[in-house]
Each structure stands twice: as structure tokens, then as C-alpha cells.
Amino acid sequence: MSDVELVLRSTRVVTPQGTRPASVAVTAGRIVDLLPHDAEVPAGAKLEDFGDDALLPGLVDTHVHVNDPGRTEWEGFWTATRAAAAGGITTLIDMPLNSLPPTTTVPHLDTKRAVARDKAHIDVGFWGGALPDNVKDLRPLHDAGVFGFKCFLSPSGVEEFPELDAEHLAASLTEIAGFGGLLIVHAEDPTHLDAAPQASGPRYADFLASRPRVSENDAIAGLIELAARLDARVHILHLSSSDALPLIAAARRDGVRLTVETCPHYLTLTAEEVPDGASEFKCCPPIREAANQDLLWQGLAEGTIDCVVSDHSPSTTDLKTPDFGAAWGGISSLQLGLPAIWTAARARGHALDDVVRWMSARPAALAGLETKGAIEPGRDADFAVLAPEETFTVDVQALQHRNKISAYAGRTLHGVVRSTWLRGRRITDGTTFAAPSGRLLERPTRP
Known part of the structure; x- marks a missing residue:
């Protein structure tokens, strides 16, 4: 575990086995382990503690x-x-x-x-x-x-x-x-x-x-x-x-x-x-x-x-x-x-x-994206941090897509996305965005 670079912690981590308190260990953009919520943070690793906000796979x-x-x-x-x-x-x-x-x-x-x-x-x-x-x-x-x-x-x-x-x-x-x-x-x-x-x-x-x-x-x-x-x-x-x-x-x-x-x-x-x-x-x-x-x-x-x-x-x-x-x-x-x-x-x-x-x-x-879609070892460290109980009212001017029109305008919705992470890197905190770092994917081929 000495090579762990990042630990993301939440009381609600949504895994394939269910939602539970956990700490997610990340190395080189991949999930390497799911640890107990109160696990000691490995030396040299950065901790991000999201409290009761839910940690979802991207x-x-x-x-x-x-x-x-x-x-x-x-x-x-x-x-x-x-x-x-x-x-x-x-x-x-x-x-x-x-x-x-x-x-x-x-x-x-x-x-x-x-x-x-x-x-x-x-x-x-x-x-x-x-x-x-x-x-x-x-x-x-x-x-x-x-x-x-x-x-x-x-x-x-x-x-x-x-x-x-x-x-x-x-x-x-x-x-x-x-x-x-x-x-x-x-x-x-x-x-x-x-x-x-x-x-x-x-x-x-x-x-x-x-x-x-x-x-x-x-x-x-x-x-x-x-x-x-x-x-x-x-x-x-x-x-x-x-x-x-x-x-x-x-x-x-x-x-x-x-x-x-x-x-x-x-x-x-x-x-x-x-x-x-x-x-x-x-x-x-x-x-x-x-x-x-x-x-x-x-x-x-x-x-x-x-x-x-x-x-x-x-x-x-x-x-x-x-x-x-x-x-x-x-x-x-x-x-x-x-x-x-x-x-x-x-x-x-x-x-x-x-x-x-x-x-x-x-x-x-x-x-067929076997490294996406779940919080478990071997998957990409892609995450969405969600405040499930928090609400917001849809303001079309605050939306990021090009033309500010939406069938959801004025609706009050549950679930505020606090931040989004791509391969262990925070790409947005909801208001600011990191420089583009997305990869172009090809269909996986099997031997």
C-alpha cells in the first residue's frame, strides 16, 4: 500500500456489493483497494474526505x-x-x-x-x-x-x-x-x-x-x-x-x-x-x-x-x-x-x-467498458460526489451545454453533484473546471 497516491473517503460509497462506509485507494488513476472507512491513510497519500456525501462511480x-x-x-x-x-x-x-x-x-x-x-x-x-x-x-x-x-x-x-x-x-x-x-x-x-x-x-x-x-x-x-x-x-x-x-x-x-x-x-x-x-x-x-x-x-x-x-x-x-x-x-x-x-x-x-x-x-x-462503471479494484478512478438530500432549482443559464434551453427549467431536483473525478483527478468542483484531460476510447478487443 506504500504506493497509494490518493484516498477518497465517504460514509456512503456505492459499490457493486452495496453502499457502505469506506475509503477508496487510488494509484496511477486506478482503484487499487477498498479499505475500511477509518483505515489509516498510507504514508505519502492525499486524503479527500467527503463526509456524508455519496461517492458514486462516474x-x-x-x-x-x-x-x-x-x-x-x-x-x-x-x-x-x-x-x-x-x-x-x-x-x-x-x-x-x-x-x-x-x-x-x-x-x-x-x-x-x-x-x-x-x-x-x-x-x-x-x-x-x-x-x-x-x-x-x-x-x-x-x-x-x-x-x-x-x-x-x-x-x-x-x-x-x-x-x-x-x-x-x-x-x-x-x-x-x-x-x-x-x-x-x-x-x-x-x-x-x-x-x-x-x-x-x-x-x-x-x-x-x-x-x-x-x-x-x-x-x-x-x-x-x-x-x-x-x-x-x-x-x-x-x-x-x-x-x-x-x-x-x-x-x-x-x-x-x-x-x-x-x-x-x-x-x-x-x-x-x-x-x-x-x-x-x-x-x-x-x-x-x-x-x-x-x-x-x-x-x-x-x-x-x-x-x-x-x-x-x-x-x-x-x-x-x-x-x-x-x-x-x-x-x-x-x-x-x-x-x-x-x-x-x-x-x-x-x-x-x-x-x-x-x-x-x-x-x-x-x-464493453470493463474499467468503467463500478468502484472496485482494477477500475478507473472515475467518481461523482453527490449530496443526495440537497436540492437545487434548475437555472438554464447555469447549465454548461451550449444552448441554454431545457425541459427541466425551473424544476427543483434532489442531488447536487459536488465534484467529478477522472482517473483520480478532480475535473470539476461544480463551478470551475480543470483543463481537458479526457481520453478518446476505442471498443475493447478480447483475445
Whole structure:
């Protein structure tokens, strides 16, 4: 223990075995031991005692649209990773679309990495994209270290990232299954979207009707069938329809290699409370009714839903018009996901252990990040220090993401992130930030 450089101490350390008083020993950016709370500090080590504030593993957010390069007026690596750090997130994986170019070839990935390299306050990895015309690029992207491949089954909202029809979906998934990759899917069936009333105007009820649950349900059913036939790994993005949960649970029982995420906005916001014209609440698939939300929480508690990630999808404020049909669909929540989920979770009887499992351990497992997602020896010394009982009111001007708009504006939330640590180094104390020290991550390869 003489080589220990840092000891972090708390009466509430959230470990895979539960929350307990402990001291966490760190050397060279890695956790080397979990010691009793009152353990003697090794000679030469620095002690950080957080008292009763909770010590969590840094969160892992596998669904973030950074939009850099190309749409940096929407967001960028500098602002997105600062917002993530302020919210207790120490690792994010960037989505392949909304940047120009999209991450759909190895040269495009190289461009993205070059832009991110000196701007990342936290660790950053990258998803690749699956398009109708880039099947030939999927294996090279996999070999270059992307964590998997994002596709849409309905229009993405940007013309440079078209959706996959049934034929192209089968071709892409066949290729991805052939090298053991992962396909992550925006699952809404365009046939049902085309048949639904088209949204226009300020009424949220009209927008909700334009994205019916059956669109999600049927898309997921089709993906389950295809994944089973090809023995492929498929991940369902941002589940909003609770109707799909029985399908997902049955597929899992049948051995289909299927994982599922949902997002803070589906678990904390409801259709009934969205004001007309308030397109800061617009996202696709949409925020649904309170009864649907209750069932999503049940699916999360039962393990049918694996994880909770942000789907941070920002834009400039002018694109958030009062017309739900025309407004950009996306919710900015990188900095607020942890307190938003903790506020709702504690009210439903869940513990911080549950939140850590949903927002750190399971996203890390999804991405194969074996050194992230837990406070235990051998993991990176990535931490979030949280004051769970303390509250704050969301002031959009205090948020770190580029455009100061949020569906959580004015809400009072439990859980103040006191500080965030990356590989044993404090990167923010909530108000000031260290110079960027994030690393660019590649998909781990196993022998």
C-alpha cells in the first residue's frame, strides 16, 4: 500500500456489493483497494474526505449527440463534455449523426477524433453509423474501434443520415453479426408514422398522436424476429412505449440477444404536463402519459430495461419553435440526468445503488467498458460526489451545454453533484473546471 497516491473517503460509497462506509485507494488513476472507512491513510497519500456525501462511480452515458464538427452551433465537444462532467458523467459515447460528416466511414471517424482530441473534459468513445449504402464500411469501422452501429428505421431528421428499409436493415445486421458487432436502433416503424395524423401547430396532444406507440411496438417486434434469426446483438434506443415491454421480456426468455435503454425524460416528464407550444419537451419517440411512465419504471425495476442514458440532442434555440411539427426534436439533459433520475427514483423507493446500476454499471457493460462503471479494484478512478438530500432549482443559464434551453427549467431536483473525478483527478468542483484531460476510447478487443 506504500504506493497509494490518493484516498477518497465517504460514509456512503456505492459499490457493486452495496453502499457502505469506506475509503477508496487510488494509484496511477486506478482503484487499487477498498479499505475500511477509518483505515489509516498510507504514508505519502492525499486524503479527500467527503463526509456524508455519496461517492458514486462516474456515470457512463452511451447516447449523446455532440454534433461536432459541422453543427457546432448546436453543441461541441468542449461544451458537451463540460456539461457531462458537471452532471457526474465521466464517459460518454458520441452518436454518429448530426455532425458533418457523420461517422459512417473510417476517414469520417478520423475527422471526429481529431476534433474531439483536445476538447474532451471526460473520456469519449464513438458509435458508427449504418446507412443504406455503407455496408462495406461497417467492418473497417469496427476494426477502427467504434463501439457499434446506429441506425434509424424511420427518417432521422437530417438528410445525410437516411433510414434503413427492411432489405438494408437485414443486410447491415447480417454484416454486423458476422463480426460480432452491436447494432443500436431508433425503432419507429415509418408505415405507422406515415398513417398517423401529421403534427403541426402548438398542441402537444397533436404531436403525441403523430408518434403512436404501435410504431415503436411493431418496429421492436420486427427487430426481435431478425435478431433471433441472425443470432445478432441488438440494442433498442430510447424506449418510450411500455407496450413493448412484454415483447422484450419474452424475447429475452427465448435467448434473443437484446438490450434496451430508456431516458430521464421518459421517466420524469409526462405528456399531461407539457404546455402547448413548449417544444423544449419535443423528442422522438415522444414523452408519453403518466400511466405509461409507471410501467417504464416497473420495467426498469424488473430488469427488462437495462439502462438509463440521456439521448442529449441539443439544437440552437431558434429551432425550438412553438410549432411541434416544425421544431427540432431533442432534449438537452447531460448535466441534469443524475439529479432528475435520483429525484424520481427516491420518490418511488429506489436507492442510489439502483441509480448507479442503471446509469453507470449497465451502460458500461453495454459498451464493453470493463474499467468503467463500478468502484472496485482494477477500475478507473472515475467518481461523482453527490449530496443526495440537497436540492437545487434548475437555472438554464447555469447549465454548461451550449444552448441554454431545457425541459427541466425551473424544476427543483434532489442531488447536487459536488465534484467529478477522472482517473483520480478532480475535473470539476461544480463551478470551475480543470483543463481537458479526457481520453478518446476505442471498443475493447478480447483475445
